[in-house]
Amino acid sequence: MTHPTAADLIARSNRLGADPRTTNYAGGNTSAKGTATDPVTGEDVELLWVKGSGGDLGTLTEQNLAVLRLDRLRALADVYPGVEREDEMVAAFDYCLHGKGGAAPSIDTAMHGLLDAAHADHLHPDAGIALATAADGEALTREIFGDRVAWVPWRRPGFQLGLDIAAIADANPRAIGCILGGHGITAWGATSDEAEARSLEIIAAAEGFIVERERRLAAQGRHAFGAVVPGREALPRAERRARAAALAPVVRGLASTDRPQVGHLTDSDVVLDFLSRERLEVLAALGTSCPDHFLRTKVTPLVVDLPADAPLEGVVARLAELHAAYREGYAAYYARHATPDSPPMRGADPAIVLVPGVGMFSFGKDKQTARVAGEFYVNAINVMRGAEAISTYAPIDEAEKFRIEYWALEEAKLRRMPRPRPLATRVALVTGAGSGIGRAIAERLAAEGACVVVADLNLDGAQEVAASLGGTDVAIAVRADVTSEVDVRAMVDAAVLAFGGVDLVVNNAGLSISKPLLETTARDWDLQHDVMAKGSFLVSREAARAMVAQGMGGDVVYIASKNSLFAGPNNIAYSATKADQAHQVRLLAAELGAHGIRVNGVNPDGVVRGSGIFAGGWGAQRAATYGVPEEELGQYYAQRTILKKEVLPEHVAAAVFALTGPDLVQTTGLHVPVDSGVAAAFLR
Structure with missing residues (x-):
């Protein structure tokens, strides 16, 4: 059960961290002091709860708090070896932890523990830092606050800064906080509400002072950044x-x-x-x-x-x-x-x-x-x-910046920090990713660390997939008709605007219409060739344009088919366009290799469960062709293979990862069968 003091601290921190005017992401720290029972002695002990290293105020939880024995923390002042060795004090914090201690204590722990106040906030508001970085910030602090807010000259965060703030607070009993030169603000109070109110008071006063000065400049026809330079204005x-x-x-x-x-x-x-x-x-x-x-x-x-x-x-x-x-x-x-x-x-x-x-x-x-x-x-x-x-x-x-950097x-x-995942920093674009094989590929690439552009003709499906992957820092959804040059360019533009570029493209968008030759119409032929042959060409061309501009290499993967090699009945349009895609792999591997771009293909077969194509009528057509119930089609395909195992979308996704991950970096122009073994489709 969360201690009431810690619960109040978390609530206060979340409120402060929710407003970007108050502090920036993962910036600043808050603390509270209180009493709890020592489980060993059964006696009360004074504790400090303080945001630990790496936490964020807006999303702070109990797990992000460091918990320290206040008597031991304050006793460190007696063994402090001086500013030249103050980094050693961070390791000493470990000897002050209460129980397991929660999160790792941050460098600012001393600022909170040495201050003689029950609650403290150290924040990085823009207005506060503006005052802290003004050439005459100390004089302006006195002008704005009088003796209500003290000035602390710049010092790198650490144990000595904690001692400085404690001494200044003791010497200025009317002070509610201080401006830290070059850095930010700290405020304190006897209660959590008082500390929060004082933090907001300091920020509001600094903001109001700046706004008034900006109004004076505007009245004089001036701007803090000077005049607009002709030619630098924002483009439409x-x-x-x-x-x-x-x-x-x-x-x-x-x-x-x-x-x-x-x-x-x-x-x-x-x-x-x-x-x-x-x-x-x-x-x-x-x-x-x-x-x-x-x-x-x-x-x-x-x-x-x-x-x-x-x-x-x-x-x-x-x-x-x-x-x-x-x-x-x-x-x-x-x-x-x-x-x-x-x-x-x-x-x-x-x-x-x-x-x-x-x-x-x-x-x-x-x-x-x-x-x-x-x-x-x-x-x-x-x-x-x-x-x-x-x-x-x-x-x-500059020297101080270097000391910190x-x-x-x-x-x-x-x-x-943990080791990055295999596809970390890579930007992947998957077409037809709103369902079926494309969705499985998007999910696998995201799980391996890639940023993913989920492209699909069905925007609702794409948005659902993108949201399931973790939000816009992981994936975005784009509606794209891959037969349209305009849509394909817009899709690649969306990728580079969202993530900076494109590294990995999966040509997965497709459909199939199963008919005998004499029943196959020109429209059937054109539609399948437009989506898969022409669509793959357009996507590869526009993505390669971005990859070449980046100069970072890249991967293009075609989801072709066993049918690109195997001659089956009642399937001329689909199989012909898959053969077109398969040869695009070879042609582009030869052409794009000079830019470090690898082009490979995956040849699935019999992916019935979870497949958008099969669910859209293709399954019923193929089941009729082979004379089996549609619900048994997956097992029918499996039984005609060497391994006798059904192929699922995640198996295709695994092949895509194998081709684009860290292990096959010397491989290009390859087609990987994912069909449980169809001898007639062996590559030769």
């Missing part, structure tokens, strides 16, 4: 999105030079306005300030220095030049500050790429990380605008 939405779709694979390929990344596009008004202003380059070069920001966005972004409507070829060429310069600059930044015991450089590619008129591309090891990086840079834009409105933006200096504790946190 349709044009902007089309250009973003064209650039996304190029940008993603550059940002994946050191290791593959997933991308995210943000073209909100806040971003587009910042990109249009004259102080863009100056402020971007200063970098972000709050540690939570630059740990996710890197210290500075890459900024494209061309007009919004510059020729696309010129933008692509300039991106390559800017990327090379960015990598050189990042390597120089590392060399300036690295010491012999610094962790190795993690990668020199940008996490944020700003394209005036188009928007912001952000990157990460998965979609959520990429999206959150973009959200953090939006926070940083808000911070810069607020600081420039009330003063001059003055973030912490390459902090041994941060490196240890990264090493504790």
